[in-house]
Amino acid sequence: MRAPGALWAMRRGRATRKGGPWLRACLVQAAHAAARAKGTYLAAQDRRLAARRGRAKAAVAVAHSIVIIAYHVLTEGTVYCDLGGNSFDARDRQGVAWRFVYSVRGRRYGVTRVLQAA
Numbered sequence: 001m002r003a004p005g006a007l008w009a010m011r012r013g014r015a016t017r018k019g020g021p022w023l024r025a026c027l028v029q030a031a032h033a034a035a036r037a038k039g040t041y042l043a044a045q046d047r048r049l050a051a052r053r054g055r056a057k058a059a060v061a062v063a064h065s066i067v068i069i070a071y072h073v074l075t076e077g078t079v080y081c082d083l084g085g086n087s088f089d090a091r092d093r094q095g096v097a098w099r100f101v102y103s104v105r106g107r108r109y110g111v112t113r114v115l116q117a118a
Contacts, residue, residue: 031062039085
């Protein structure tokens with residue numbers, strides 16, 4: 001038996017509440033299109049989230065990012081500058097190197113030299 005309140009402490013997905021359902025559908029459709037683009041920030045975000053959370057939740061998260069981008073472009077009058085498809089890898093180069101080493105070790109290859117940080 002669970003402790004009292006433990007059910008509410010668990011993290012679950014939430015439905016998007018505010019806004020019209022037609023707008024939500026359009027934004028998710030735009031998120032799917034952005035996920036298919038090559039070498040963009042939104043495509044990289046979709047790949048990262050879909051691996052952990054699933055396609056549907058990743059699409060909603062990318063749709064949310066599109067709303068945030070549109071808000072800042074419209075309110076501040078700025079031009080959207082895409083960070084690129086490798087922006088997540090560029091933030092954590094050493095983590096990328098270690099994930100590569102672990103994936104190679106998982107295939108039963110010996111790793112004698114680890115990549116040095118540049």
